[in-house]
Amino acid sequence: xxxxxxxxxxxxxxxxxxxxxxxxxxxxxxxxxxxxxxxxxxxxxxxxxxxxxxxxxxxxxxxxxxxxxxxxxxxxxxxxxxxxxxxxxxxxxxxxxxxxxxxxxxxxxxxxxxxxxxxxxxxxxxxxxxxxxxxxxxxxxxxxxxxxxxxxxxxxxxxxxxxxxxxxxxxxxxxxxxxxxxxxxxxxxxxxxxxxxxxxxxxxxxxxxxxxxxxxxxxxxxxxxxxxxxxxxxxxxxxxxxxxxxxxxxxxxxxxxxxxxxxxxxxxxxxxxxxxxxxxxxxxxxxxxxxxxxxxxxxxxxxxxxxxxxxxxxxxxxxxxxxxxxxxxxxxxxxxxxxxxxxxxxxxxxxxxxxxxxxxxxxxxxxxxxxxxxxxxxxxxxxxxxxxxxxxxxxxxxxxxxxxxxxxxxxxxxxxxxxxxxxxxxxxxxxxxxxxxxxxxxxxxxxxxxxxxxxxxxxxxxxx
Amino acid sequence: xxxxxxxxxxxxxxxxxxxxxxxxxxxxxxxxxxxxxxxxxxxxxxxxxxxxxxxxxxxxxxxxxxxxxxxxxxxxxxxxxxxxxxxxxxxxxxxxxxxxxxxxxxxxxxxxxxxxxxxxxxxxxxxxxxxxxxxxxxxxxxxxxxxxxxxxxxxxxxxxxxxxxxxxxxxxxxxxxxxxxxxxxxxxxxxxxxxxxxxxxxxxxxxxxxxxxxxxxxxxxxxxxxxxxxxxxxxxxxxxxxxxxxxxxxxxxxxxxxxxxxxxxxxxxxxxxxxxxxxxxxxxxxxxxxxxxxxxxxxxxxxxxxxxxxxxxxxxxxxxxxxxxxxxxxxxxxxxxxxxxxxxxxxxxxxxxxxxxxxxxxxxxxxxxxxxxxxxxxxxxxxxxxxxxxxxxxxxxxxxxxxxxxxxxxxxxxxxxxxxxxxxxxxxxxxxxxxxxxxxxxxxxxxxxxxxxxxxxxxxxxxx
Numbered sequence: 001x002x003x004x005x006x007x008x009x010x011x012x013x014x015x016x017x018x019x020x021x022x023x024x025x026x027x028x029x030x031x032x033x034x035x036x037x038x039x040x041x042x043x044x045x046x047x048x049x050x051x052x053x054x055x056x057x058x059x060x061x062x063x064x065x066x067x068x069x070x071x072x073x074x075x076x077x078x079x080x081x082x083x084x085x086x087x088x089x090x091x092x093x094x095x096x097x098x099x100x101x102x103x104x105x106x107x108x109x110x111x112x113x114x115x116x117x118x119x120x121x122x123x124x125x126x127x128x129x130x131x132x133x134x135x136x137x138x139x140x141x142x143x144x145x146x147x148x149x150x151x152x153x154x155x156x157x158x159x160x161x162x163x164x165x166x167x168x169x170x171x172x173x174x175x176x177x178x179x180x181x182x183x184x185x186x187x188x189x190x191x192x193x194x195x196x197x198x199x200x201x202x203x204x205x206x207x208x209x210x211x212x213x214x215x216x217x218x219x220x221x222x223x224x225x226x227x228x229x230x231x232x233x234x235x236x237x238x239x240x241x242x243x244x245x246x247x248x249x250x251x252x253x254x255x256x257x258x259x260x261x262x263x264x265x266x267x268x269x270x271x272x273x274x275x276x277x278x279x280x281x282x283x284x285x286x287x288x289x290x291x292x293x294x295x296x297x298x299x300x301x302x303x304x305x306x307x308x309x310x311x312x313x314x315x316x317x318x319x320x321x322x323x324x325x326x327x328x329x330x331x332x333x334x335x336x337x338x339x340x341x342x343x344x345x346x347x348x349x350x351x352x353x354x355x356x357x358x359x360x361x362x363x364x365x366x367x368x369x370x371x372x373x374x375x376x377x378x379x380x381x382x383x384x385x386x387x388x389x390x391x392x393x394x395x396x397x398x399x400x401x402x403x404x405x406x407x408x409x410x411x412x413x414x415x416x417x418x419x420x421x422x423x424x425x426x427x428x429x430x431x432x433x434x435x436x437x438x439x440x441x442x443x444x445x446x447x448x449x450x451x452x453x454x455x456x457x458x459x460x461x462x463x464x
Numbered sequence: 465x466x467x468x469x470x471x472x473x474x475x476x477x478x479x480x481x482x483x484x485x486x487x488x489x490x491x492x493x494x495x496x497x498x499x500x501x502x503x504x505x506x507x508x509x510x511x512x513x514x515x516x517x518x519x520x521x522x523x524x525x526x527x528x529x530x531x532x533x534x535x536x537x538x539x540x541x542x543x544x545x546x547x548x549x550x551x552x553x554x555x556x557x558x559x560x561x562x563x564x565x566x567x568x569x570x571x572x573x574x575x576x577x578x579x580x581x582x583x584x585x586x587x588x589x590x591x592x593x594x595x596x597x598x599x600x601x602x603x604x605x606x607x608x609x610x611x612x613x614x615x616x617x618x619x620x621x622x623x624x625x626x627x628x629x630x631x632x633x634x635x636x637x638x639x640x641x642x643x644x645x646x647x648x649x650x651x652x653x654x655x656x657x658x659x660x661x662x663x664x665x666x667x668x669x670x671x672x673x674x675x676x677x678x679x680x681x682x683x684x685x686x687x688x689x690x691x692x693x694x695x696x697x698x699x700x701x702x703x704x705x706x707x708x709x710x711x712x713x714x715x716x717x718x719x720x721x722x723x724x725x726x727x728x729x730x731x732x733x734x735x736x737x738x739x740x741x742x743x744x745x746x747x748x749x750x751x752x753x754x755x756x757x758x759x760x761x762x763x764x765x766x767x768x769x770x771x772x773x774x775x776x777x778x779x780x781x782x783x784x785x786x787x788x789x790x791x792x793x794x795x796x797x798x799x800x801x802x803x804x805x806x807x808x809x810x811x812x813x814x815x816x817x818x819x820x821x822x823x824x825x826x827x828x829x830x831x832x833x834x835x836x837x838x839x840x841x842x843x844x845x846x847x848x849x850x851x852x853x854x855x856x857x858x859x860x861x862x863x864x865x866x867x868x869x870x871x872x873x874x875x876x877x878x879x880x881x882x883x884x885x886x887x888x889x890x891x892x893x894x895x896x897x898x899x900x901x902x903x904x905x906x907x908x909x910x911x912x913x914x915x916x917x918x919x920x921x922x923x924x925x926x927x928x
Binding site: 422 | 495496499500632633829889911
C-alpha cells in the first residue's frame with residue numbers, strides 16, 4: 001500500500017458532551033504520555049531477559065518480587081509494600097524430561113523393522129513424575145472423553161494419548177481453549193480411573209511449530225495421580241499417524257513434584273485518594289509465570305502495564321479521588337494464593353473495594369473489556385465506550401474479569417473488568433517456551449496500558 | 465492466564481431478523497470453510513518463498529503472473545485471463561548500494577581523529593542513481609520542511625538529511641505515515657530546489673531494528689532529479705547525534721534508473737452472476753511489490769485473500785447473483801497502471817460496476833472497512849456491521865477504498881471499500897526486507913478473507 005485510506009474511527013461516534021470532552025482530553029494526555037515516554041517495554045525487557053521464568057516458590061520469583069518492588073517505587077507509588085502469602089511450590093525436578101516413541105515401520109521387501117523418534121515433551125504443571133526410570137508402554141489414542149469411554153477397557157496399564165484438537169472454527173481462540181483445556185486439567189484423572197499409567201495431551205494451540213505447551217493439571221483425589229505430558233502439534237500428528245498403522249509405544253520420563261508450600265508475595269503500590277481515600281480501585285497482573293518461558297505475554301505484559309499506568313498518572317500530575325492499588329499478584333498459574341490473600345486481608349481490614357481490573361490476556365492489541373458488573377453498572381459504563389474506542393478497547397462485553405481479582409468479587413461483590421485483546425496469537429505462545437520478550441510489540445503493549453488507564457480514570461472520577 | 469474470560473461479542477448486539485439470521489448462517493459457513501480448509505497461507509508461502517520480489521517489469525513479476533493465473537484457475541474461477549497493460553520499469557540497478565558516513569571523533573589527549581561507519585541504505589523507488597563513483601559531501605540535517613526553509617542557504621552542494629520522525633502519538637499508524645510520507649515523496653525535489661546533491665530520509669517506521677524502508681519518490685520536473693536513500697532508525701539517530709557535535713560527510717552510491725515501459729498484466733478470475741451477470745463486483749489486491757522484500761503483507765496477503773474468497777465460494781457452492789471479478793492488480797507501488805487499465809477497459813466495454821473492494825493493509829487482524837460511498841449507501845451498509853463484527857471487521861467508517869480500485873470510482877462513481885486491519889505492525893515491515901512470509905499469521909490472514917467474503921456476499925445479495 002502506498003496511499004492513505006484510513007479515517008478516524010471517531011467519525012462513527014455521535015455527539016460528545018462537554019464533560020466527555022474534558023474526559024476525552026484527559027485520556028488523550030494519558031495516551032500521549034504513554035506512547036511517547038512509556039517505560040513498559042524496557043521494564044518488560046528486564047523482567048523477561050534478566051529474570052525470566054518465575055513460577056511461585058522459585059528463585060526466579062524471589063528476584064522478580066525484588067524487581068517489582070523497586071520498579072513499583074520508581075514508577076511513583078506513594079507507598080509500596082510486599083504482602084506475604086503462602087504459595088504452592090511445584091518443581092519440574094531433576095533430570096531432563098524425555099519422550100521417545102517406538103513404532104513398527106515396514107521397509108519394502110525386508111519386512112518389519114522398529115524405529116524410534118524423540119518427542120518434544122513437557123510435563124504438565126502440578127503433575128507427578130514418572131520416577132527416574134520413566135514409564136514405557138503402548139499408547140492408546142483417544143480423540144475425546146467420549147472416545148475414552150468407548151475405549152475404557154483398552155487403557156488399563158497403557159499410556160493414553162488425548163489428541164483432541166484446538167478447533168480452528170472458533171474466531172476467538174479463547175473459545176477453542178475453553179473447549180480443549182479440560183483435557184489438560186481433567187484428562188489425567190479420567191484416564192487413571194480406567195487404569196492408565198500416564199497421559200500425553202496434544203498441546204492447546206493452533207501453532208504448528210511443535211513447541212509443547214504446559215499449564216496446570218488438576219488431579220481428582222479419587223484416583224491415582226499419574227504422570228502427564230504435553231506434546232507439540234507436529235509430534236501429535238506424527239503419533240496419531242503412526243498409531244493408525246502400527247503398534248506404538250512411548251517412553252516418558254518426568255520429574256515433577258510438590259515441595260512444601262513456601263512464602264511468596266503480592267507486590268503492591270498505592271496512590272492515595274484525595275477525596276475518597278477509603279475507596280479502593282485495584283489494577284494488576286500476575287508476576288508468576290510457568291518455568292519453561294519468560295512469561296512475556298503471560299503475564300509480564302500485565303505487570304508492566306500496571307506499573308505504566310501508575311507512572312503515567314504521576315507523570316501528568318493526575319491525583320486520583322480514590323485510592324488506587326497497583327498489584328503484581330503472586331501466584332496465578334497454579335494456586336491463586338496471591339489473589340486470595342489480597343481479598344482476605346481487605347476483608348480483615350474492612351476495606352471498601354469499588355472496582356478491580358486485570359490484564360492477563362497478553363500484550364496484544366487491546367480490543368475491549370469484559371465486565372463482571374450489575375446491569376445498572378453496565379449501563380453506567382456503556383457510554384464510556386465512545387471515549388475508549390479510539391484507543392482500541394471499545395468492545396464492552398459482559399463476563400470476564402480476571403483470576404486474581406476474582407476473590408474480591410466473591411468477597412465483596414466488587415465489580416470487575418478484564419482487558420480483552422486480539423486473541424489470534426495468544427495460544428501460539430501460551431505456557432510455551434516461545435512466550436518471550438521478542439514476541440511482544442512495544443506499541444500494542446502500550447496501547448493496553450492506555451486503555452486500562454482510561455478505564456481506571458473514568459471509574460475513579462465517576463465511581464461505579 | 466489460565467481461566468476463561470471472554471464472552472461472545474454477539475452479546476452486545478440486538479435483535480436479529482430472520483433475513484439476518486439466514487445471512488449470519490451463510491457467513492458462518494464461509495468462515496468455517498476458510499478457517500478449516502483455507503489455501504491462503506500455503507498460497508502465500510509459495511508466492512513469497514518460491515517467487516519473492518516482484519516489482520512491475522521485473523522477472524519476478526512475470527513468474528508471479530503465471531503463478532497467479534494458475535492459482536486463480538485452481539481456486540475455481542469460471543474463467544481466468546490476463547489483462548495486458550504497459551507498466552513502468554524501474555530497476556535498482558548494477559552494483560550494491562552503499563552509504564558510508566565519515567565524522568570527526570575526539571580521542572582524549574590525542575586530538576581529532578576521523579572515523580567511518582557504514583550505513584544500511586536503500587534507494588527510494590523511482591529514484592535516479594548517483595553514478596558509479598557515488599556522491600560524497602557534507603550533510604545538513606533538517607527536521608522538517610519548515611526547517612529546510614530556514615536552512616535553504618546552507619544546502620547548496622550538500623546532502624540533505626530529513627530526520628522527520630514517525631509520530632508515536634498517533635494510535636493509528638497510518639496517520640503517522642500520512643504525516644511523514646511527504647518527506648519520501650516530495651523531499652528530494654524540495655531539497656534539489658535549493659541545490660542539494662542528494663537526500664537521505666529517516667525511514668517511515670516505528671521499528672527500531674534499523675532496516676531501511678523504500679517506497680516511491682516523486683520528482684517535481686521543475687528541479688534536478690537527485691539521488692535519494694532511506695536509512696533505518698538507529699542509523700538515523702546515530703547520524704543526527706554525530707551532526708550535533710561535528711561535521712559529518714556521507715558517501716552514497718545508488719544505481720536506480722527507469723528502463724522503457726514494458727508489458728505487465730492484471731490477473732483476473734471471474735464467477736459469472738446467475739441473476740444479474742452484467743453487474744460487476746470487483747475484489748482484489750496488488751501482485752507487485754518492492755524489489756527488496758517478499759511482499760508478504762504488501763500485498764501478497766491481499767492477493768491470496770482474494771483467491772481464497774473465490775475458493776471458499778466455490779467450495780460451499782455459492783452461486784453469486786452478480787458477476788464477481790477477482791483481481792491481482794499489476795502495478796500499485798510505482799504507477800497504478802493495472803488499476804487504470806481495468807477501469808479503462810470497463811469503460812470501453814460499458815460494464816456496470818456496482819462495487820469494488822481491495823485488501824492492501826496487510827494480513828493483520830481485520831478491524832473494519834473504510835467505505836467510499838454515498839450517505840444513502842452508507843445507511844444501507846451500516847446494519848451489516850452486526851453480521852460482520854463477530855469476525856473482526858465491525859468498524860465501518862467513511863473514507864478508504866484502495867489505490868487499484870480508485871480508478872473505478874473515478875470513472876463510474878463505483879462505491880468502494882478497503883479492508884482495514886490492526887495497524888500497529890504494518891509500518892514495522894512496510895517496503896522493507898522484513899516483509900516476509902514469517903511475519904504473517906495464518907489465522908489473521910484467513911480472518912481478513914472471511915470478512916471480505918462476508919461483505920462481498922452481502923453486496924451481491926442486496927446490491928448497493
